[in-house]
Amino acid sequence: MSNEIALETVSCPRCGSNESEPQFQARDYLYGVPGVFTASRCLVCALTFQNPRPTPETLSLAYPSSYIPHSSDMDEIAPPIDGRVGQVLSNELGYTQFPVPVRRMPKWWQRWKVTVDLIPAFRPDGAVLEIGAATGSRLRGLRALGWSDLHGIELVDSAASLARRSGFDVRTGSVESMIVSIPDSTYDVVIASFVLEHLYNPFEIVKEVTRILKPGGEFLFSTITRDSLDGRLWGKWWAGYDFPRHMVYFDNRDLRGLTSDFQWCAEARHDAIQDYARESWWRLMECRNITDRVVGRLAKTHAGSWISRILAWSRLGCRISVRARKADVQRISA
Numbered sequence: 001m002s003n004e005i006a007l008e009t010v011s012c013p014r015c016g017s018n019e020s021e022p023q024f025q026a027r028d029y030l031y032g033v034p035g036v037f038t039a040s041r042c043l044v045c046a047l048t049f050q051n052p053r054p055t056p057e058t059l060s061l062a063y064p065s066s067y068i069p070h071s072s073d074m075d076e077i078a079p080p081i082d083g084r085v086g087q088v089l090s091n092e093l094g095y096t097q098f099p100v101p102v103r104r105m106p107k108w109w110q111r112w113k114v115t116v117d118l119i120p121a122f123r124p125d126g127a128v129l130e131i132g133a134a135t136g137s138r139l140r141g142l143r144a145l146g147w148s149d150l151h152g153i154e155l156v157d158s159a160a161s162l163a164r165r166s167g168f169d170v171r172t173g174s175v176e177s178m179i180v181s182i183p184d185s186t187y188d189v190v191i192a193s194f195v196l197e198h199l200y201n202p203f204e205i206v207k208e209v210t211r212i213l214k215p216g217g218e219f220l221f222s223t224i225t226r227d228s229l230d231g232r233l234w235g236k237w238w239a240g241y242d243f244p245r246h247m248v249y250f251d252n253r254d255l256r257g258l259t260s261d262f263q264w265c266a267e268a269r270h271d272a273i274q275d276y277a278r279e280s281w282w283r284l285m286e287c288r289n290i291t292d293r294v295v296g297r298l299a300k301t302h303a304g305s306w307i308s309r310i311l312a313w314s315r316l317g318c319r320i321s322v323r324a325r326k327a328d329v330q331r332i333s334a
């Protein structure tokens with residue numbers, strides 16, 4: 001096999017139409033995977049998705065060995081075990097063994113932090129599945145909060161085996177092939193952190209998530225939206241395209257449709273200054289632009305960090321976390 005990604009033309013993952021038109025082409029600015037990649041728009045349902053896209057046989061070439069989420073030093077993404085979010089965890093999410101808050105932060109900040117970090121409401125003996133469990137750092141964080149029935153699915157075996165070494169039931173395989181064999185109403189919680197946009201068909205997978213959750217179960221996920229401030233400002237250099245790894249580029253309305261079987265309980269935008277820094281750097285490499293110079297410099301300063309935080313709290317960033325709940329009683333179709 002050559003080490004270049006092979007691309008194939010596909011139909012729209014949402015409506016199945018074969019009619020789509022290219023919006024623009026771009027490269028892999030982050031890892032430098034060779035190739036030119038295309039964002040296309042469905043002419044029937046208006047979904048924006050990668051088309052043509054990497055074939056299943058060459059998809060692994062999109063994830064070089066330096067791909068950060070598969071490395072073992074990802075513990076910084078684990079849920080925060082610090083006193084500042086203790087109060088909201090104990091009062092609203094039911095954790096009893098959480099340390100008493102050392103320093104009181106405003107309520108709204110605590111709620112934002114818990115939502116961003118995808119921390120589910122505590123259920124003693126609750127069963128959790130993480131889709132895209134990587135090396136198990138999030139599962140380790142949940143174990144520290146009192147969960148014990150923890151499972152995962154992970155595509156990359158080297159990452160999954162690190163998770164298994166920590167004692168978790170993390171199976172190696174694609175989400176598509178693994179999730180269909182899970183019985184109905186198995187889990188109390190399903191977590192997917194920045195996974196949906198990597199899937200060929202997130203619409204089918206979210207249906208499967210609905211099926212494997214118990215009534216009243218929680219689906220916690222993070223993804224990206226292209227109708228965010230930076231999605232609009234940086235166009236093809238927007239970090240959310242992440243060619244060739246992201247397959248679908250949601251806007252806010254797409255996300256609501258994707259999760260229409262769920263009730264959204266909370267949503268929060270991430271403070272992700274690295275996105276602004278990357279986007280401005282990537283555009284500067286191809287065209288000189290005074291705005292990108294200013295943003296690139298600002299991103300390295302405290303002022304830049306605060307601006308990025310304020311943008312997140314104003315719901316303007318592209319990275320979103322959602323806590324959604326499946327209806328207690330299954331909807332009866334007429």
Ligand SMILES: [Zn+2]
Pocket residue numbers: 012013014015016017042043044045046047
């Ligand atoms: Zn479509």
